[in-house]
Amino acid sequence: MLQSLWGHESFRPLQLDVIESVVAGKDTLALLPTGGGKSVCFQIPGILLGGVTLVISPLISLMQDQVSALMGRGIGAFSFTGYVSAAIFAHILKRISRSSCFFLYVAPERLHSRQIKTILRTCSVRLLAVDEAHCISSWGHDFRPQYRTISELRKELSGIPICAVTATATPRTVRDIVKNLKMNNPEIVKGSFDRPNIRFSVDLKTDARRNVLNHLHKNSGAVVLYESTREGVEVWTEKLRLAGISAVAYHAGMSDEARQKSQTAWMRKKSRVIVATNAFGMGIDRPDVRLVLHVGIPGTMEAYYQEAGRAGRDGRPARAHLIVTADAIESRRSIVEMNKGIGRYFARRRARRLFAFVKRYADRDMCRRWAILGYFGQDSPPRCGNCDVCLATIDSQQIDPELDYTSVKIAPGHRDAIQ
């Protein structure tokens, strides 16, 4: 079925584990890194189980993409994103009653509307899917309080499995998801977060401009340079151009047209470097990025790993380098403290805590990969042999140069269940 509808030869690692568990009626939490094909994990069970699959998703663009992809495969789907008139609602009910399976995408804010209640009462809902499940945890980096109300649905939908998926979840976030969704003895399927082909490194208190140019000269190929502010993006684009390096800017303050132009120039290799804020990312996939440089320090480890992970998607050697200057820390700190006003106290406190992890990552003289994977709750050897810290130790200890320290084993994905 996957082949005829999705055109893939086989399932990617761990997808099958998730699908089997959901179809067997178990509550399932899938932790799969970006690009791991998460939506398939609830779409295939939805088709196999039949009836209505209710999908809760935080982003309108994500919902619309998935709905049009399903409809393109001849599968009934609809997203409740805006006002739905009585006529359209009646039409949807009719489509549901005529389809063997139907996918209904809902933003958490719409979950308790009268129309959704009607569907829960009159249609056969057989699967509850929660996309980007880390949004339920105040420890996650995209906390959405409305996600906490999802568990109220379980009273009306007792006896059906719940499938929650996410790409970033620390052990604490996992516990939060399980607790807040009231998952019952869930199967937790965990993919490896390791990206062994990326060499991670950090520079502290350095002359950022010289450091960046040095990296650009030493490495060839496409580059993403991240800054935390729009002004910073403009300044760096200019600095690089003055140094004779082709660079384009990308941030949310630019017009759609100007942003599109930058993106196209970089995707078509007309420009080597794209200088961007975190607005750059969603849906942009260039596999041959050789270097991701951060001159602006990210606010969370989740954001850092997601952005750094744009390097080397083709599996070939790539680098992720973080430059930490006093200015960059100050600039991030002011973004964190911008959360002003009543009720913002907890948001600010959370942002400070999440940022502290990034600073600790940069400050400590520990293997970078071990630190990152540890943050995401994955065991790995204390030395990876392919980061600045490990390589510096190897140099100083004069270890046999014949040994291949760059061959890092990928930890196999494993399943475990919470007791």
Ligand SMILES: [Zn+2]
């Ligand atoms: Zn290392």
